[in-house]
Amino acid sequence: MDDNKGKCPGAYSTIEIVTGKWKPMILYQLAQSESVRFNELKRLIPDITQKMLTSHLKELEFHDIIDRKVYAQVPPKVEYSLTEYGRGIVPILSALQNWGKNHLSRLEQMYDHEKTEING
Template identity: 50%
Template sequence: MEQSEGQCPVELTVSLIGGKWKLLILYQLDNHGTKRFNELRRIFPDITQRTLTRQLRELESDGLVDRKIFTEIPPKVEYSLSETGRSLVPILLQLKDWGISYREQDRLRVRDELK
């Protein structure tokens, strides 16, 4: 991805990990380690093959995911977090914790509204 020196850091970060699938892919690779393409398809049954391919290519191009090709028949490709991708893990965990907290607050709000 081409980056502008004056680009807002938040805008840059969102451009790298934004969208419905990228954060989820990074989170799964952190939690479950190296995965093959079809394993990721099983984890995310709602993603199309084209979208998963595009998201993985972008993550690889941006240096967040490593792609390892094995020269065997049939061809085997594995995806894992790169060193740069692993540096996002604390942020992913904070997002997870925030989601848990938000979900709990929302439950409390709904329960209070029902009273």
């Protein structure tokens, strides 16, 4: 067993499930509406590849974070949404968003202060 899992298994589990460049963006987009179609998600996250989006959606579905609903029609229609269980991550994502904004502001203030000292 990884030593980090034993020291903080809850946080480790959360980080393991939602880390990566794309999962937080996928979850954020799904949190903004009741359901989102695959191509709409692809449009909302333009730099993600179709393969990566598919892979992450499958992983999130496996963990019961998102639900995949397939409509029996031609052409096929597939929608994704957060499960009730998955909605529990929204406050965590919001907290990360707020912390990130505060951090960027802090870095900007530090940079401005440093720039003033150099030019001052």
